[in-house]
Amino acid sequence: MSGFKIRTSKYRHVFCDQPKPEETWTEFRLSTVTGDQQYIKASAKYFAIGLQGGGGPMMVGRLDRPGRFEAGTSPFVSGHAGAVLDTDWNPFNDSMFASASEDTNIKIWQVPDDWEPTDDKGNAKKGEELQDSLADLEAHRKKVTLLRYNPTAANTLMSTSGDYTVKIWDVESTTAVVSYDDIPNLVHDIVWDFKGDQCAFSCKDKKLRLMDPRKGGLTATIDTVHDGAKSVKMSYITDTKMVTFGASKQSSRELKVWDLKNTSKSVHTETIDTAAGALIPLFDVDTAVLYLCGKGDGVVRLYEYEDKSPFVFKLNDGFRSNIPGKGYCMVPKRGLNIMQHETARILKVTNGQGIHPLTFSVPRKSDAFQDDIFPETAAPIAAHSHAEWFGGSSKSPVTMSLDPANANSAAGAVAKAATKTTFKTVGSVSQELEEAKARIKKLEALLKSNGIAY
Numbered sequence: 001m002s003g004f005k006i007r008t009s010k011y012r013h014v015f016c017d018q019p020k021p022e023e024t025w026t027e028f029r030l031s032t033v034t035g036d037q038q039y040i041k042a043s044a045k046y047f048a049i050g051l052q053g054g055g056g057p058m059m060v061g062r063l064d065r066p067g068r069f070e071a072g073t074s075p076f077v078s079g080h081a082g083a084v085l086d087t088d089w090n091p092f093n094d095s096m097f098a099s100a101s102e103d104t105n106i107k108i109w110q111v112p113d114d115w116e117p118t119d120d121k122g123n124a125k126k127g128e129e130l131q132d133s134l135a136d137l138e139a140h141r142k143k144v145t146l147l148r149y150n151p152t153a154a155n156t157l158m159s160t161s162g163d164y165t166v167k168i169w170d171v172e173s174t175t176a177v178v179s180y181d182d183i184p185n186l187v188h189d190i191v192w193d194f195k196g197d198q199c200a201f202s203c204k205d206k207k208l209r210l211m212d213p214r215k216g217g218l219t220a221t222i223d224t225v226h227d228g229a230k231s232v233k234m235s236y237i238t239d240t241k242m243v244t245f246g247a248s249k250q251s252s253r254e255l256k257v258w259d260l261k262n263t264s265k266s267v268h269t270e271t272i273d274t275a276a277g278a279l280i281p282l283f284d285v286d287t288a289v290l291y292l293c294g295k296g297d298g299v300v301r302l303y304e305y306e307d308k309s310p311f312v313f314k315l316n317d318g319f320r321s322n323i324p325g326k327g328y329c330m331v332p333k334r335g336l337n338i339m340q341h342e343t344a345r346i347l348k349v350t351n352g353q354g355i356h357p358l359t360f361s362v363p364r365k366s367d368a369f370q371d372d373i374f375p376e377t378a379a380p381i382a383a384h385s386h387a388e389w390f391g392g393s394s395k396s397p398v399t400m401s402l403d404p405a406n407a408n409s410a411a412g413a414v415a416k417a418a419t420k421t422t423f424k425t426v427g428s429v430s431q432e433l434e435e436a437k438a439r440i441k442k443l444e445a446l447l448k449s450n451g452i453a454y
Contacts, residue, residue: 014361058087112130155171189202195394202233228249328349344360345357376402
């Protein structure tokens, strides 16, 4: 007689407590735009979120400075002619991010090193508004709805728009190098695989399309990824597996696991609940833990992926709150408190109570670094340039250790990432041009006064 076997997991007992009021960001007015976006995105240092007001204002907050954001006092980012719909942070520069707007444009921004919307006591701090973008990407004909940076190639960005196109950008030259336009309706989600060699996008027509981002052609199509009408979200789990999130014919929220080598049928389907909001999946590739959030509810469900049937295993009851969430994002591992055994941090946007940091930790008695729950993670270093990637180079993300004892190697990774291409704002270039003109005029006067022809 075989005994009952309990599945073991290092993350089975991961927990999250409701954050304290002093740990949250408050007093800002969220933008009223709606859509399929997450509403908030974060780097290891900052987060960005759209606000109400003219010029597409954005709040850029520091992860280490929770507190009150006051309009008219705290500095914000503004430069669009319409509301901001989505943002995404450069994975190789914690201070650089892209913003997508209703004005059809994408702007690239660099957050100054002295950026402080709140002081160390959590009070609003006066500062200058950031208005000069580093670059403008202009090719879409209607509002730009979603953005995703390539996880391995420098200055490579994917976008989609209300003009029913998906574009791949060379950010440094501000040109769209690929544009796929055989899409009949609005795109719900866009994602890269782990190497940035393939991308996928879901559409309102219920189809999921896999695309070669270098050639702009489809490699596979799933005709009806979910039967329901809810927005379909996706996440690559491995090189050959993908999980999609949508609704059944009965409008129940569900997830499906797909083998990308054979997309004729999903290999696993799991019903989640009957709530109405769209799901937002946040997958931690380092630990294979899926944090499943839902718009309009306060529950974060935890699943662990294993490459055998049924593929996804529920870890525990996750995080539960009576405060509904509007949007969610995950903070990169480099921004976590590793020595407190924090394995994930999710920023939760609420409608009236600010931004809540949800800290997920594994209970351990030891104060030492726990290498079994903290494998190597993505470093802020591009594996190849945009030109190399576009030419066919295929590389895995550069990784780094999270062990503080290896701080030198981690610091070296960040220092190496700092030696990347630098961008200049239009304002700084204009100022340099005026200074150069004045210098030329002065030199011409000196030549003329000395009777030297030129």
